[in-house]
Amino acid sequence: MVDFSKNKSVYAEKKQRMIDVANGKTPDRIPVCSFIESYALAYAGTTIKDVEGHLIKHAKSYGEIYKDIYFDCAYVSYLTHSLKLGKVLGSEVFFASDDGVTLQHKEDCPMTPADYEKISKDPVMWILDEFLPRKFPKFDASNEDQLKAFFASLPPFLEFAGTLVVGNLYFEKFLGMPVVVGGSAEMPLDFYFDFLRGFKGTTIDIRRNKEALLEAKEAIKDYCYDLTKMTHLMMTMPPHIKTLPWLLDNGINAVIRGGEPKLQEFPWILNPCHMPPFLSDDQFEELYLDDFVEFATYIQNHGGHMFTVLEGQWGEKKLQMLNERVPKNSVTFVVENDDIFEAKKTLGKNNSIMGGMPLSMLRNGTKSECIDYAKKLINEVGIDGGYVFATDKVLLAPGDVDLKNYAAVNEFVHVYGQY
Template sequence: MKLTAEQRTEMVKKAIMCQQPERVPIISKAEPSYAIEYAGYDLKTALWDPELIVKATDKMYTDIYCDAGGNMPRFPLIYKTNGSRAYVPRELDDFVQHPEVSGLLVEEYDEYITDPFKCIVSKVVPRLYPKLAADGFEGSLNYLRAMISENQVKSKYLAGCAAVEKKHGVINIRRGAIEAPFDFVADLLRGFTGVSMDIRRNQEKLLEAVEATTPLMYRLAKILNPNPATIPSLFMPLHMPSYMRTKDFEKLYWPSFKKLVCDLVNDGYTIQIFFEKNWSRYYDYLQELPTGVIAYFEEDDLGVVKEKIGKKLCIMGNFPITMLRLNTKQECIDKAKEILDKAAPGGGYLFCMDKSILSLSDAKPENLIAVSEFVHEYGVYK
């Protein structure tokens, strides 16, 4: 049964608000890189050609059922233009990766806390994007080149994907990505190693830096997604909590994260939050988050999650992409049934994988097709 975009929109909205739609919506987590390889294109060539990525996405949506998707490739052109050290195209195929970086020295905490934006421009950007900090006119020209290249590739991609989504009736439930304030400090300012030392040696300065970052993330959300609505959502991947002690999470991570999420939801946004790794230690905290959050889990048992927070938060995730790579078609279908039986009753549930599917080596297409078709047929509320 092929659904219209309007039907799919209504289904997803109901699920987000913890209501029961007609059927379980299926959210695609196949990234553009997977679509490129599935369509038979060369990855390195396609990552420089937005129109080729759009053709690949069209092929993927033709063959693999889903109700909603939404993603943005990391285009190597942008990162090579700005000389990025934070996001680096790998030599083999120009797939962009995020190595550990440190843009802020520990002795610069006070400067950052006093004026985060100024410190980012004067200290962090030159370290992480050196071409933008070149002397004289060269730096200004590189800024201009970076802005033009970003606008060109993203506008072509977004326009093409909008046409493909309209063709297939697939809705886009994601626009823009932000970070939890603590994760921003960890990812781009201090690095995993630096922030791990700061947790033990400089907690107060770290906490002040996280608090100073919170307004920046709020402003970034408004820039990336200026029209708040139930969909498309803002995406927020959470990186550090699984590596933190609970008492450190409670003091350093949770207050700013909760404030940011609550403020954005109160403003009318939906936040799609990726709870990476296992979050069983933190379920009591998550009960404090408002309805309007899509709680996307990687490793957690969705039956337990449903019981703990399912009345308040829309849940999704948990289907292991390792099964799509290693197991038989029937084993994959059986796993999908197991997850649906746990998570779907009563609504407030979106079906998707436990993480993004990046390449053909992550998931056999025949398994992904079989699982998607099974969920579409089995996931009907009666």
Template sequence: MSDKRKEYNERMEMLETTLKIQEPKRVPVNCPAEISYAIEYAGLPYRQASWTPEQCQIAFKKVFDDFHWDCFESLFTRPPMFYRLLNAKNFTESERGFVQHPEISAMNPDEYDELIEDPYKMIVSKLLPRLYPALDQPAPYNAYAMTKAALEFGSYMGALEEITASLAQDYGVPALGSNLTVAPFDYLADQFRGFTGICRDVRKSPDKVKEALDAVTPILVKGATACYPGEKGVTFPYVFIPLHMAPYINKKMFEEFYWPSFLKFIDILVNQKGLTLSIFFEGDWERFYPYMQDIPKSDKIIAIMEYGDMKKAKNTIGKNLCLQGFYPISLLGYGTKQECIDKAKEVIDIMAPGGGYIFSLDKYILNASDVNPENMRAVNEFVRDYGVYK
């Protein structure tokens, strides 16, 4: 067995033990670098490199050469050409080339019945053409546009998948992710009704919203299992779920709409499909910690935390779920090296006891200016050495 393969197996064992909320050999260090950060850190022009998977590979090799990591997520970014080919309205490029998601409402408030009756038909025949005008053409031009876009997407994402596997093998660092999905409420809000629309709908048509959440859930389940159908007894790869709307809505809306539909969704994914989930609780979820305790104890869920009280999280949701995050990315950007190390010690002292913690930042690194590389190197190496279980 090669040294890299041995390192890979040791790291995978650490991660699997951590998910069981047990103490591994040491606290694993996760790589939170986005492709955009890797490209800028490597000194490559973002717009050109982001269109070229081979440039992404060069960039990530430098990130792996320069810093200590124990795991990383599969390389992912939204392919710019895919959205250009479809004239996308829901994902657009900034001046720098970053793909952004503007506020958009593709569905009218009086169209809930159509979505509830046949969500697939409604999405394909009406909503997708509104989001992607290239599909709103007479045949065969719409099919031609879809074919071109699908080929571009498959080629781009396939190349990233190969690069991910190559990085994992060459550096002995497990790539944990395989796919991405979203919560039912986020799906309905972000893609179809927009923030303003969904907030109006829950007041005017609450029952319709609930029925719509139930209607789109099977589609989201199918999407979550598209890359990997799940297998009992197998921990990785996981499906990544970034949660969006919850911190921006009131408690009543959360209790009535967001949380019940999400609990049902993850129950299907974990208990019926056998998937492992990495859930990013974006924003401050501290007021929702009591609800998060409703998630049954599981060795198939990682809860990535951004803000909130670390001690409270460790003593409540940390009893049932493996936690990740909490280290402030802002400190790596503006703090001194000693301040960064001191904060890392505080995080490890609170989060590591008893296991169930993966060290990572509270946000993903998007730009090279977000972190001082010397600070990040010092913190990662400190956690590697200090986070050893006695």
């Protein structure tokens, strides 16, 4: 029998810990956040195919690990990409590995330098009318067939939205577990890097088509802001009547009238940063930093909080530049390959950080090694608040972690990490 009343108070307590960290306050204890994606399905003994189309089974499968291992917060409560949506439109970009669980993707970015002029005039319409038909074979067709393809894409589109709502609702009501990701902020340069020009194209264009790229980067900024707003509204779907006024207010004023949104302080807006490890410090300062500061400021000024994943290795100089410019308590930085102890001394001065527990150690190390390292993280990185304990990388595949080690460190941090 589910104790909804107890789950409500547990949820509120755990959520408050994350909010306190984001706001620069010392929480009652260091929160433990998961960084789990498709691994959750492997834990539950299901596959992507098993849960596709079954919203409740999807939510329950994702939630299994949270019943057995201590967490204060979940990363996500659902698979973050819809394989069905791509397949229905003839795309094989996203696929599951042979294990049926690990979600992977190939790069398919058919924009060329000749497209910069058009995309700079109207990025949204260019993406819809020219880019989508190139990327999705079923849209590269007659109007009649495009209509059929669009119609066929609506059920998986709605299914994806459904998994999101059902997943978050299940986690809150049945597990008492907050979910940290509530929206997506994509930096303009990353938009080209991730979706349109790709890794090779964008890194070449920085040198050979710089002016055109810069113009296109500025042109797509409004779209990036709009997506931040829309994804936050969609992914923070209030599962209860108390927050309905917020949704209506934003729906009318921010969406229909195009006004300024009112964001929530939790969940946080995910910002995966991919380009910076491939930029020199000078290129980062010239091409990326201003936009990053602008987005962090915008989200904070509208009541929200950004959750940036520093993917790869950024280096001390870039982290210093971020620390000097990013508004205080506007961002929680997930540190991946940079030294988190050094990051604490730079980024940690003005903003909070997350991560640090090496996934490789949890997978291959002994229990005592893992706990000793977790203790070091608590004592050095969590010493004065501003820290969320998590693995340094996302759990995707079945063999990604030794569960005994994972359960042990989380329990240890929960007990030892009290202030």
